[in-house]
Amino acid sequence: MPDAPAPAYQVLARKYRPARFADLIGQEAMVRTLKNAFEADRIAQAFIMTGIRGTGKTTTARIIAKGMNCIGPDGTGGPTTEPCGVCEHCVAISEGRHVDVLEMDAASRTGVDDIREIIESVAYRAASARYKIYIIDEVHMLSKSAFNALLKTLEEPPEHVKFIFATTEIGKVPVTVLSRCQRFDLRRIEPEAMIAHLQEIAGREKAEIAEDALALIARAAEGSVRDAMSLLDQAMAHGAGQTTADQVRAMLGLADRGRVLDLFDLVMSGDAAGALAELSAQYADGADPAAVLRDLAEITHWISVTKITPDAADDPTVSPDERARGQAFAEKLPMRVMTRMWQMLLKALEEVAAAPNAMMAAEMAIIRLTHVADLPTPEELVRKLQDAPPPAPPPGGGNRAPAGRPAATEARAPSPAPAAPGPGGTATALAAAPETALDRFPSFEAVVALIRKNRDVKLLVEIEGYVRLVSYAPGRIAFVPAEGAPRDLAQRLGSRLQSYTGVRWAVSVESQGGGETIAEARDAKNRALEEDAKAHPMVAAVFAAFPGARITEIRSRETLEAQAAEEALPEVEGEWDPFEEE
Numbered sequence: 001m002p003d004a005p006a007p008a009y010q011v012l013a014r015k016y017r018p019a020r021f022a023d024l025i026g027q028e029a030m031v032r033t034l035k036n037a038f039e040a041d042r043i044a045q046a047f048i049m050t051g052i053r054g055t056g057k058t059t060t061a062r063i064i065a066k067g068m069n070c071i072g073p074d075g076t077g078g079p080t081t082e083p084c085g086v087c088e089h090c091v092a093i094s095e096g097r098h099v100d101v102l103e104m105d106a107a108s109r110t111g112v113d114d115i116r117e118i119i120e121s122v123a124y125r126a127a128s129a130r131y132k133i134y135i136i137d138e139v140h141m142l143s144k145s146a147f148n149a150l151l152k153t154l155e156e157p158p159e160h161v162k163f164i165f166a167t168t169e170i171g172k173v174p175v176t177v178l179s180r181c182q183r184f185d186l187r188r189i190e191p192e193a194m195i196a197h198l199q200e201i202a203g204r205e206k207a208e209i210a211e212d213a214l215a216l217i218a219r220a221a222e223g224s225v226r227d228a229m230s231l232l233d234q235a236m237a238h239g240a241g242q243t244t245a246d247q248v249r250a251m252l253g254l255a256d257r258g259r260v261l262d263l264f265d266l267v268m269s270g271d272a273a274g275a276l277a278e279l280s281a282q283y284a285d286g287a288d289p290a291a292v293l294r295d296l297a298e299i300t301h302w303i304s305v306t307k308i309t310p311d312a313a314d315d316p317t318v319s320p321d322e323r324a325r326g327q328a329f330a331e332k333l334p335m336r337v338m339t340r341m342w343q344m345l346l347k348a349l350e351e352v353a354a355a356p357n358a359m360m361a362a363e364m365a366i367i368r369l370t371h372v373a374d375l376p377t378p379e380e381l382v383r384k385l386q387d388a389p390p391p392a393p394p395p396g397g398g399n400r401a402p403a404g405r406p407a408a409t410e411a412r413a414p415s416p417a418p419a420a421p422g423p424g425g426t427a428t429a430l431a432a433a434p435e436t437a438l439d440r441f442p443s444f445e446a447v448v449a450l451i452r453k454n455r456d457v458k459l460l461v462e463i464e465g466y467v468r469l470v471s472y473a474p475g476r477i478a479f480v481p482a483e484g485a486p487r488d489l490a491q492r493l494g495s496r497l498q499s500y501t502g503v504r505w506a507v508s509v510e511s512q513g514g515g516e517t518i519a520e521a522r523d524a525k526n527r528a529l530e531e532d533a534k535a536h537p538m539v540a541a542v543f544a545a546f547p548g549a550r551i552t553e554i555r556s557r558e559t560l561e562a563q564a565a566e567e568a569l570p571e572v573e574g575e576w577d578p579f580e581e582e
Helices: 026-038 057-069 087-092 112-121 142-157 192-205 211-221 225-239 245-252 257-268 272-284 289-308 322-331 335-354 357-372 378-387 407-412 444-453 455-466 491-503 518-535 537-546 558-569
Strands: 048-049 101-105 133-138 161-167 183-185 467-473 476-481 508-509
Touching: 026 057, 026 183, 026 192, 048 057, 057 087, 057 101, 057 133, 057 161, 101 112, 101 322, 112 142, 183 476, 192 211, 192 225, 211 225, 211 245, 225 245, 257 272, 257 322, 257 335, 257 357, 272 289, 272 357, 289 322, 289 335, 444 455, 444 467, 444 491, 455 467, 455 491, 455 518, 476 491, 491 508, 518 537
Parallel strands: 048 161, 048 183, 101 133, 133 161, 476 508
Antiparallel strands: 467 476
């Protein structure tokens, strides 16, 4: 008699799918609520499960369906949160063949006709079970018309009908549907619980897998049990029963986290050559350049959080050596450096994704990161400038530009004052006073002209529109800001003038006084010209004939003559004139 065929292989995610509420991990709040509801016989007509992929939404729906229809081993049981798993209903639901538990994939059946089939069938009682249960997976994929068609039945279903929905995008489900359901948010699985679960499964499968390898799998799964089980299945096959962290790292295309920390250390110390060599070595070992930069960003985030919250270092997916190095980095590196590193890594990841050669983009990113690593922070720059001694005057006198000013500004400084004879008859060189550099700006109009010359349009408009001048002296400006003036106008004006002239300006804001702004004076002049024009008999006659007319522009004779002179063609000497008499 031929041997029976061996059962087909079943992936770990299906083989160890939870069959009872006690088997669910990380969802204690939902399990407690459902247990209390079942014990009090307060079972809602509709449930909706939401959460990221692989957290047990559909599995929970099937467990609820089994609990509602379980009759126990002896056939006399009622609804329970501990389904027996051996009665005909539990077995049929587990195998997906129960006639009264209907599963529908809303991703492939999105229309109102599909919902109409459900609405027409709810009137009939369950064929063999206690409840007729409809499980709709990815319910957010239903069309708007389908949702609307379901509302009445969902709100007042027959007593023998229950609905269980599952979705990964709860925001796409209409509020009218959510208000008719009991909602349960399934959480991501914590790393500790995930690692313990994977160790248990590996033990059942008699597979030897290192704990640090399980930590890598838990980190890559990002809280999804199904992802973790699939990766564990793949890792067990990759390692042929004995799997190490290096094998899992090679399987996932990850870089060694210890080597990524070495790369991070080289970048933070500004060693560009060493950092490029380490990146090339990891690339040669099979690491993806984008994955290396992602790991750098993850380490930057982890160290930053550890700096603020030291308890964050106690991550079960991090080895003790990595934890010690991370804490050392957190104590040594300032937060401004870490935030700058984070922003530059985010930009680098975008460039790597868009670049035709990912390795080249990653190398350029590492070069940028190493070159800015040792730049001082703004506080350090200010401190250095404050602690630096003032520069000594040049031997021959002269107005030198402040330290750090470009040479062009220094060249514009005025020439030194002439030597004055000393008491003994010898000439003594006197350094030019700062006011000498400001002699070019005897009036506020000269300051406005300087701003116009430097083409700072924004500042020019603000000066003309918001400055009511109180007093002016070269190097000192006092004004009353007009209504709507920017709060930092005085600070920006002083800063720009200092950058233009190389001399510090004192700009102060007064609370009273001040005359017209430049814009108001210009408008007043234009209004006076307009009134004079309207008083002219010919213009008055035009307004009388055309009441809706208005003056758009006034040009004086001098303006017209100047414009004609600019537009006139230059006279060419010796040009033949046909009207000239010979």
